[in-house]
Amino acid sequence: MQYTILKKPNRKTAKVIVAPDNSVSILAPDNLSDDEIDKIIQKKRLWILKKKALNNEVRKPAKSKEYVSGESFTYLGRNYRLKVLEGDYKPTSYESARLCVSVPKEANNAHKEEFIRESIINWYREHALTKFKQRAKKYSTLLNVKPKQIKLGNFKSQWGSCHQDKTVVFNWKVIMAPISIVDYVVAHELCHLIHHDHSKDFWRLLSKIMPDYAERKDWLRINGAYLEL
Numbered sequence: 001m002q003y004t005i006l007k008k009p010n011r012k013t014a015k016v017i018v019a020p021d022n023s024v025s026i027l028a029p030d031n032l033s034d035d036e037i038d039k040i041i042q043k044k045r046l047w048i049l050k051k052k053a054l055n056n057e058v059r060k061p062a063k064s065k066e067y068v069s070g071e072s073f074t075y076l077g078r079n080y081r082l083k084v085l086e087g088d089y090k091p092t093s094y095e096s097a098r099l100c101v102s103v104p105k106e107a108n109n110a111h112k113e114e115f116i117r118e119s120i121i122n123w124y125r126e127h128a129l130t131k132f133k134q135r136a137k138k139y140s141t142l143l144n145v146k147p148k149q150i151k152l153g154n155f156k157s158q159w160g161s162c163h164q165d166k167t168v169v170f171n172w173k174v175i176m177a178p179i180s181i182v183d184y185v186v187a188h189e190l191c192h193l194i195h196h197d198h199s200k201d202f203w204r205l206l207s208k209i210m211p212d213y214a215e216r217k218d219w220l221r222i223n224g225a226y227l228e229l
Contacts, residue, residue, distance in 0.1 A: 001024065003025060004023070004025040005034070005037055006026065006028070007029070007032070008027055009029075011027060011028065011029045012029060014026055014027065014029070016040065016041065016048065018055070020055055021055075024041070026041065054218070054221065054222055067084075067117050068084065069083050070082065073099050073120065073229075074177075075124070076176075076177070076179050077176075077177060077181075078097075080099040081097060081098050082116075082120075083100045084116060085102045086102075086103050086105065087104075088105075092119045092123040094123075101116050124172055124173075124229075125152055127175060128172040128174070129152055129172075131182060132152075132170045132186060135179075136150050139187045139190050142209045143190055143193070143194065143205075143209065145190055145193040145194060147166050147167065148165055148167050149166075149167045150170070151167060152169065152171075153169040153171055154171065154172065154173075159171045159185045159188075159220065160185050160189040161189065162189045162190075162196070168189050168193075170189065173228065173229075174227065177220070178219075180216055183210070184213060184216035187210050188206060188213075191205050191206045
């Protein structure tokens with residue numbers, strides 16, 4: 001197994017790192033021999049392979065959605081089949097494992113797909129804001145914090161953000177994930193109202209209210225690419 005050795009004069013212990021491109025490196029004290037480093041790498045071999053497998057999963061492209069009856073859309077971890085109705089306009093709704101979108105008669109074929117997509121996004125955003133506020137109320141009580149405002153965002157590479165004025169913004173696409181993942185994102189951002197960085201104190205606080213946060217974090221890391229429309 002190929003790996004890069006990075007020796008640090010003030011470092012006391014060795015740390016193995018698997019980068020997103022699957023390159024492996026080890027941060028090691030100056031006095032650690034190459035043989036000792038190799039033994040550490042071999043001991044961590046299974047862990048390294050698992051990390052590489054996770055990286056490979058993350059890089060898999062999400063399949064493009066088709067906005068036709070029968071296509072599957074996920075809400076809070078449960079799949080709903082799209083049912084396209086033509087005729088008089090009705091608000092988008094979900095019932096009996098179906099997500100129903102009504103398309104007006106006057107909508108031509110060229111704009112039909114975009115109309116359906118926008119209707120689904122608006123439906124997701126409406127339900128996401130309600131759910132985020134609901135879950136934020138629970139975790140705000142546990143953490144004894146009070147966000148100034150809960151808002152929705154459309155981030156490309158993050159699931160939420162916490163601003164200095166205590167406004168908390170969540171990526172609406174998280175609403176596609178199971179409720180346990182929604183809770184992780186909500187709790188994560190609310191913890192930033194107390195600790196503004198990802199210090200040990202931050203992760204310690206998060207672990208107090210969510211002992212299995214690491215598992216939820218890994219789920220999002222592996223499956224986040226599929227939370228797309």
